[in-house]
Amino acid sequence: MEVGRLPISATQKGKLISAGYTSLSSLSSLSPSLLSRDLSITETEALVIIKHASRGGSPSRSPAINGAQTAWEMLHEEELFTRITTSSADLDNILGGGISCKEVTEIGGIPGIGKTQIGIQLAVNVQIPVDCRGLGGKAIYIDTEGSFMVERVLQIAKACAEEMSANYDFSRNGLPSGQVLMQPQDFLENIICYRVCSYTEQIALVNSLDKIICAHREVKIVIIDSITFHFRQDFDDMALRTRLLSGMALKLMKLAKKFSLAVVLLNQAANKYTEGSLQLSLALGDSWSHACTNRIILYWNGNERYAYIDKSPSLRSRSAPYAVTSSGIRNLVSDSKRMKMM
Amino acid sequence: MPFIYLHLHVGGARHCRVKARFIRWSPVTIYSVKKGHRIPSSFCSAVEDFLLHDLHALAAHAEEQPSSERLRQGVDQVFAIIDTIHQPWINGMELLEDAQKNKRALSTGCERIDSLLNGGLHEGHVTELAGPSSSGKTQLCLLAAANVAYQHKGGVTYVDTGNSFSPKRIAHFIGQVDQKVLRTVMNSIVCHRVYDIFTLLAMLHELEFRRKSQMCKGDGGVSLLIIDSISSLITPILGSNSPQGRALMISTGSLLKKLAHEYNIAVLVTNHTVGGNRGTIKPALGESWKTIPHTRLLFFRVCGSNTCDVSILKHPYVASGKAAKFTIHD
Structure with a gap:
């Protein structure tokens, strides 16, 4: 109720509301005498109310309607965001520093390209403490395919913990050397995992995420691996599928903004013939391709894995190589360097 | 109090005021109706009946009965109010004058598209x-927002449904300017996050009220409204067996047209595409949405490059099929 914000007494607010004046705009063109008669108050009091209303409603004072922000405010807010690193400097470089919070990022590629590996890496990396230029958050991992391998997570977490303590500036922050910042087990504890077995469960879970995250405010990333799996089968009514998917996409968008967390959706891909050439395209069709803020496509280039930014409002379309190693996602060490090392 | 009673039945502020005035002039008539006192006729038994009834028949009836003096007064007042609220007629010359004076063409900041659209x-x-996705729609929206705020000194309202409003990109489009100037320009772009059609409708209504009070004060206010993307809000409600989704879509569309026409706002919306016949692509949202936009542009990005093809699908006075190319720079 807009009139609730006016700096006037509660009785007057009550009178305004019971007389049907709830918005400031309804007061804007009234004369004091009319208002005084409607509310049975003195004309001076009515004049004060109208003055407050016109000040409160003037566009110069509050350019934004509830919940809106100006671009200037957002620009400064954006600078404060920390991005979630992918552990590959090349990948971070094309992503402008990593996976960004408040946005929905879709990562897609053919089986075996490393989608799940990136998902696990991000679930681990989001927990890097603030001291180490991380977010110190928790992760929600929604597993629809059954590909979340906890042994592998432990492996990646170990590598991450080792790397972290190696790079940590102990002398400055006063931690005795040799003490590990985070145990690999801590990483596992901070990953909230859901196994989803049907698309109904998936929709139900996405709907209840709001409540879950309200209770776990530290959650900084939601990973769905994969968004596609249950929607690619058992669907006769394609129009219904489109509707469900776009509704789910909006919910995830809202979540990303509300809790300023990153949403990462993993998607399957297929080769498709367009205009005579073989094109790699992600599943779920044309209308789904609008559902994310950023879209990254993973592909093979010879024997090397590459990531390509297919869609982004602020980043250039570029590609970078990466590698999946035993310790997780890393920069690709080129062949010539590898030869030297040997 | 009869006044309060009537407020419960009406939505918009304009109607509120009209009816409030009506009550003040003839409290007794409405009061008796509201209390269930039957007016000495079989015509009405409730306020709604009174307001919905064929007023001419009611007037004729009141004339016949000498005892219904108050009813006659009431009917006269309703006529007087109706005369003041319906839209006045405008002739062609006045429309032309309005078009030349109030309806400017806002440059998008992309020369080729401006010339394609006859000025912007x-x-x-x-x-x-x-x-299709990543064909440059959002980039053009951001560019137009930056350009209208900077070059035309206009207010921009940006409705973002996909978290794709990038203030950094806008600052980049504005380019190297004084920090103070940048601040003013960036402050005139307001971004709303909307994730469902109902919030959008509420927001548009509020925008209308604000705009109306600004018009009274002779203030410039918003001159560009961008919705990126309208289709993602409409798709979840469309296509089910109930006709509600379609009704919501059309009422959103007509509200946009009304805002554009009455308050001289340029409205820019984005839509996605679906596969049409024989592998072609066509805009989504179907046939009934087709009538809403005045101008429709189809974007297509050339595979693996930054070049985009734009062609006109519909325009009030430019031949459809006309096309142009533009490039998205860093």
């Missing part, structure tokens, strides 16, 4: 950008 985005028109 026209105030009073709804322009739709349709195209």
Whole structure:
């Protein structure tokens, strides 16, 4: 109720509301005498109310309607965001520093390209403490395919913990050397995992995420691996599928903004013939391709894995190589360097 | 109090005021109706009946009965009010004058698209950008927002449904300017996050009220309204067996057209595409949405490059099929 914000007494607010004046705009063109008669108050009091209303409603004072922000405010807010690193400097470089919070990022590629590996890496990396230029958050991992391998997570977490303590500036922050910042087990504890077995469960879970995250405010990333799996089968009514998917996409968008967390959706891909050439395209069709803020496509280039930014409002379309190693996602060490090392 | 009673039945502020005035003039008539006292006729038994009834028949009836003096007064007042609230007629010359004076063409900042659209985005028109994902729609929206705020000193309202509003990109489009100037320009772009159609409708209504009070004060206010993307809000409600989704879509569309026309706002919306016949692509949202935008542009990005093809699908006075190319730079 807009009139609730006016700096006037509660009785007057009550009178305004019971007389049907709830918005400031309804007061804007009234004369004091009319208002005084409607509310049975003195004309001076009515004049004060109208003055407050016109000040409160003037566009110069509050350019934004509830919940809106100006671009200037957002620009400064954006600078404060920390991005979630992918552990590959090349990948971070094309992503402008990593996976960004408040946005929905879709990562897609053919089986075996490393989608799940990136998902696990991000679930681990989001927990890097603030001291180490991380977010110190928790992760929600929604597993629809059954590909979340906890042994592998432990492996990646170990590598991450080792790397972290190696790079940590102990002398400055006063931690005795040799003490590990985070145990690999801590990483596992901070990953909230859901196994989803049907698309109904998936929709139900996405709907209840709001409540879950309200209770776990530290959650900084939601990973769905994969968004596609249950929607690619058992669907006769394609129009219904489109509707469900776009509704789910909006919910995830809202979540990303509300809790300023990153949403990462993993998607399957297929080769498709367009205009005579073989094109790699992600599943779920044309209308789904609008559902994310950023879209990254993973592909093979010879024997090397590459990531390509297919869609982004602020980043250039570029590609970078990466590698999946035993310790997780890393920069690709080129062949010539590898030869030297040997 | 009869006054309160009537407020419960009405939605918009304009109607509120009209009816409030009506009550003040003839409290007794309405009061008796509200209390269930039957007016000495079989015509009405409730306020709604009174307001919905064929007023001419009611007037004729009141004339016949000498005892219904108050009813006659009431009917006269309703006529007087109706005369003041319906839209006045305008002739062609006045329309032309209005078009030349109030309906400017706002440059998008992309020369080729401006010339394609005969000057840019026209105030009073709804322009739709349709195209597959990553075909440059959002980039053009951001560019137009930056350009209208910077070059035309206009206010921009940006409705973002996909978290794709990038203030950094806008600052980049504005370029190297004084920090103070940048601040003013960036402050005139307001971004709303909307994730469902109901919030959008509420927001548009509020925008209308604000705009109306600004018009009274002779203030410039918003001159560009961008919705990126309208289709993602409409798709979840469309296509079910109930006709509600379609009704919501059309009422959103007509509200946009009304905002554009009455308050001289250029409206820019984006739409996605679906596969049409024989492998072609066509804008989504179907046939009934087709009538909403004045101008429709189809975007298509050439595979593996930064070049985009734009072609006109519909325009009030430019031949459809006309096309142009533009490039998205860093």
